[in-house]
Amino acid sequence: MKVVLFCGGKGTRLRDYSETIPKPMVHVGYRPILWNLMKYYAHYGHKDFILALGYKADHIKDYFVNYDEKISNDFVYAQGGDKIELLNSDIHDWRITFVDTGINANVGMRLFKLREYLKDEEVFMANYADGLTDMHLPSMVEHFEAQPGKVASFMTYKPNASFHTVMADESGLVTSIQPISYTNLWLNTGFFLLRQEIFDFIEYGDELVVEPFQRLIEKKRLTTYHHYGFWQQMDTFKDKMLLDDMEDAGNTPWKVWKDEVPTQLIKKHDPITI
Helix, strand or coil: CCEEEEECCCCHHHHHHHCCCCHHHCEECCEEHHHHHHHHHHHCCCCEEEEEECCCHHHHHHHHHCCCHHHHCCEEEEHHHCEEEECCCCCCCCEEEEEECCCCCCHHHHHHHCHHHCCCCCEEEEECCCEEECCCHHHHHHHHHCCCCCCEEEEEECCCCCCEEEEECCCCCEEEEEEHHHCCCCEEEEEEEEEHHHHHHCCCCCCCCCHHHHHHHHCCCEEEEEECCCEEECCCHHHHHHHHHHHHCCCCCCCCCCCCCCHHHCCCCCCEEC
């Protein structure tokens, strides 16, 4: 199953970093968040990537063209450096297609421009490339495939911030106030599963989760997968610092390639259709 990664945005809320590099190349620890995300998909056997490029695309191309596996893996150094033996490897079996989808294109337009690269894919994956998770990906795929006729699915996550939601009438009279985690609100995390038919619901210029998803909702062909484990986006400087602190502490639940989740701990989900 091919994986589309949307790598063309400017990441304006990470301005301290994104003025010099594209957002997916901002590091979490020693490696870009893009590498961590690709490693996540590769762990589950999905190693054919399409990078939808835009802003500062040359930085992403250069990173992979000049990729040095010695930086990411253990190795034996011998004969004064004339002989280097890698003890393990990571990206040697990845296939990466680099496609310029425009500087100012939105996610829907970027996907629209990739149609020819996905024409042989009955189902493919897509991702905003700015968040990490420990979600058991095969469970999401199984959940999607168990719902015939659905065109798209996306992982949702219950917000756990300390905000409160407020309900009020038109006069301003408050009728309800409660922590956001107590509500039935869920966040779109940007982890997508899409069938080839998604292109029948996209018109040029559409934003993926706005017009196309609204059309799918009207046809009852959109579903979501609730995830109850770890997910963290990297949208702001504070988000990056949080992920860096977790990396420094060795608390890295998104590194599923290191710590496989026991099958008995994987929570089953009932189908949820939007």
